[in-house]
Amino acid sequence: MKDFQKLIEILETSNPAFVLLLCHGSADADAICSAYALQGLLKRFKPNIVTEIGCPQGINKPAKILLEYMPITVNMKPNIESAEVIVFLDTNTIDQLDQVAELLKKSPAPKIIIDHHSPNPETTKICKLCIINEKAAANCEIVYELFKQAKTKPNHNEAKALFIGIAFDTRHFALANSATLQIVGKLVTEGIDVQETLAQFAIPIDTSERLAKLKTCKRAKILRINGWIIALSHVSAYQASGAKALIDLGAHASAVAGMKNGKIEISLRSSRQFTEDTGINLGKDIAAPLGEWLQGVGGGHAMAAGVSGTGEIEPTLKQCLTLLKQKIAKILEATKTHRDSEALAKKLYKINHNKLFDFTTNDKR
Numbered sequence: 001m002k003d004f005q006k007l008i009e010i011l012e013t014s015n016p017a018f019v020l021l022l023c024h025g026s027a028d029a030d031a032i033c034s035a036y037a038l039q040g041l042l043k044r045f046k047p048n049i050v051t052e053i054g055c056p057q058g059i060n061k062p063a064k065i066l067l068e069y070m071p072i073t074v075n076m077k078p079n080i081e082s083a084e085v086i087v088f089l090d091t092n093t094i095d096q097l098d099q100v101a102e103l104l105k106k107s108p109a110p111k112i113i114i115d116h117h118s119p120n121p122e123t124t125k126i127c128k129l130c131i132i133n134e135k136a137a138a139n140c141e142i143v144y145e146l147f148k149q150a151k152t153k154p155n156h157n158e159a160k161a162l163f164i165g166i167a168f169d170t171r172h173f174a175l176a177n178s179a180t181l182q183i184v185g186k187l188v189t190e191g192i193d194v195q196e197t198l199a200q201f202a203i204p205i206d207t208s209e210r211l212a213k214l215k216t217c218k219r220a221k222i223l224r225i226n227g228w229i230i231a232l233s234h235v236s237a238y239q240a241s242g243a244k245a246l247i248d249l250g251a252h253a254s255a256v257a258g259m260k261n262g263k264i265e266i267s268l269r270s271s272r273q274f275t276e277d278t279g280i281n282l283g284k285d286i287a288a289p290l291g292e293w294l295q296g297v298g299g300g301h302a303m304a305a306g307v308s309g310t311g312e313i314e315p316t317l318k319q320c321l322t323l324l325k326q327k328i329a330k331i332l333e334a335t336k337t338h339r340d341s342e343a344l345a346k347k348l349y350k351i352n353h354n355k356l357f358d359f360t361t362n363d364k365r
């Protein structure tokens with residue numbers, strides 16, 4: 001039996017008056033759009049069931065633009081107790097919905113999960129039906145598949161929603177796979193204007209963020225370590241945007257520090273090439289030890305990480321550079337195929353920090 005038929009069967013057996021379509025915390029476009037399209041699909045087959053999209057843990061910034069331009073209604077305080085069937089969308093663990101997780105665990109309503117993340121056994125255990133496809137680049141792809149199984153087509157708004165969900169989750173199709181692009185192709189053939197839709201839902205950048213990015217670049221110290229370009233800077237807000245801007249401009253790795261409420265925060269970013277060639281995982285190799293050094297916390301992913309703790313900007317960036325140099329030196333030592341690698345490694349340790357830096361922490365340039 002196809003997933004769609006299984007879904008309908010659950011609705012037929014439990015005959016609910018109210019079905020809650022639940023999105024994960026800080027719900028994004030993919031979660032909300034997949035819920036919206038599913039809501040339309042269910043309406044066609046079960047017109048008497050009341051369905052509602054619930055976002056009990058709020059929605060993110062891009063999703064707010066979505067609600068402005070699309071006929072989508074979400075309830076920020078959904079009534080979980082009165083739901084007779086609950087569908088989790090784009091959510092692999094109900095613990096992600098911390099404040100309402102207990103209510104959900106207590107609810108006797110049959111639960112269905114529609115998701116593209118790796119399944120969480122604790123959550124799948126309590127679900128009557130799990131429609132999970134880890135290969136899908138966006139949850140909207142799975143909902144599109146349900147339309148296909150139901151032998152019906154999404155209407156214009158549903159198609160637009162599916163398109164937006166896919167566009168956002170795949171970073172404008174950069175992370176799309178062949179199945180994703182086939183679905184996108186069909187949505188476009190059905191009348192979705194790619195350029196117009198993407199422009200309509202582009203996230204506007206605040207003036208303060210623009211200024212922060214420009215200041216980060218203006219204040220950047222640029223260093224070269226064995227051919228890798230490392231950019232270090234500081235700004236009082238939007239450190240992550242600043243760190244990304246430095247990578248976009250050409251740095252292989254960047255670290256941007258800033259003070260907030262007496263604490264120091266550092267955002268780290270790297271280019272794909274740097275990560276692949278050096279094998280340095282910013283989260284594990286740099287952010288974690290830097291967090292410890294600052295008596296705070298650090299972590300994240302290979303190409304994007306963050307740290308917060310107690311310290312001053314200049315010594316912290318120096319420490320960050322030291323960690324990067326040690327890692328790069330280790331890699332050079334490990335790959336002795338390069339004739340000069342040992343000499344280079346030794347040279348790296350000799351770089352005098354103080355000559356490279358002349359940050360003044362209250363740089364107001």
Ligand SMILES: [Mn+2]
Pocket residue numbers: 030031090116137138139169
């Ligand atoms: Mn998603």
